[in-house]
Amino acid sequence: MVISKAEPLLDVQNLGIRFGGLKAVSDFNMTINQGELLGLIGPNGAGKTTIFNLLTGVYAPTEGQIIFTGKKISGLPPFKVTRKGISRTFQNIRLFKELSVLDNVKIAYHPLATHSIFSSILRLPSHFTNEKEMEEKAIGFLKIFGLDHLKDEKAKNLPYGGQRRLEIARALAAEPKLLLLDEPAAGMNPQETKELMELIAFIREKFNLTILLIEHDMKLVMGICERIFVLDHGQLIAQGLPEEIRKHPKVIEAYLGEEVGEDHA
């Protein structure tokens, strides 16, 4: 008995982009509902990161549109998309390396603070109250991620796993509704990957988040994602539950080549 069908959080309609003659992504459709944890997979060069760049406004789509919480966001610059509530991490970590761990998180609060340039230059009370609030919130965040004891360390001095966690913390500090994780487990060992999976499940619960992640680690994807989208040559070739994807002939073909692994169920 459906009373009223809830509006999807993100609705991607016929999205496409071409770079000159190359169609990097075409006819891509995807709906994400509030609270879901989804995976986006595909072979190298399939266009996964391009889709992330389209969703976050780094590229403007040449076709189709993106609707987020009922409003069109395609064509907006990245900083506006972030302010609408989509936040992301990067495949190759992009931290502010020379800044402290604390400042990295504080920067994410920047759009949420209100004190003006003049109040900072003249050191008006609003500067102090806002900066103090930013600092307290940022420290609270670092505590959640177990990074608070490293807050004065430069971001570049963190170990690899710590940098990945910090990048997720920074993305979350922007208070997104939808979090995009681009290969969060890349370069992690199995133990770190396991911790990361727990972390993702935890933050999703705690912040009532919707998460879309790109990942090559099948164990992670199959383990935590509720629905999976499979991309190949810029086109969606399959979507569904993990067990469906595992057996989907087109997916097997895309990953292993044609006519191989004929394990139909």
Added chain:
Amino acid sequence: MKKSKSFFLMFGLAVVIYAVIQFLLYNGILNPFYENTLITILINIMLAVSLHLVIGITGQFSIGHAGFLAIGAYIAAIFTMKLQMPFIVALIAAGLAAAIAGLIVGIPSLRLRGDYLAIATLGFAEIIRIVFLNWDFVGGARGMMITRMTDWTIAFICTILTILVIANFTNSRHGRACISIREDEIAADAMGINTTYYKVIAFVLGSFFAGIAGGLYSHNFYIIQPGNFGFLKSFDILIFVVLGGLGSMSGAVISAILLTIISTFLQEYSETRMIIYSLVLIIVMLYRPQGLMGTKEITQLFQKKKSFKGGKQYGHFES
């Protein structure tokens, strides 16, 4: 609490420096030649600190700072000499004119990155110089005669204001936004920072203080000529910032002081002056490629020592 303490410390230091030098000048222990050198040092500090905001903090490689200096110098001179306005009004007008020029140049050219921005700003500075060169109202190539109005007090006040404003800007969410652009522009954008806005703001603020420095500069000599504002002047300012350490304001101040003193005292040996000056630069860059101060500030050096004494783990108490 700690930050306001260091603020009052710095303020006290500034007052003491001012009082001591004012006393020496008043009693004639320092002759007018030294006063002139001191003013040149202060002007160079203003230029170095204002360019530091653009290059060191925001990471935008602008090498046309002499253009803003020229605008400030000429606008202030026009206000005092042609319009008979008070010097203070002229200085403010000089700052505003340079800031407006910064806005006009900044909005299109800050879309460019790295070398392209450098070339665009260099071109801008040359255009400004050529405009003044061909403008008969301000004397063209012959230059413009100016009454000397800059004294040690006003130069000192302007310098302190410049340092204070830029330091306060840097140590706030706005400064952090600028630093994040320097560190990684794509990530800054993805964190919701309007990168174009902050690049332009930093550029305009830097231009404003360069303009005021220009006003002081033109009234420190009896004549200004377009030749004073060639690209070599831009490079002089750039050298202050790079030599001091990109991202360190105290570095920019220290190198502006040192290099001005070196070049002033080398004026007696005019044949070898440029050779010695260049050698100093080469040696510093060979032995400290990150600049005199790296990215650190003087105040940080003191804080570091304290936290080392207490042991590293326990250094995180005060927040």
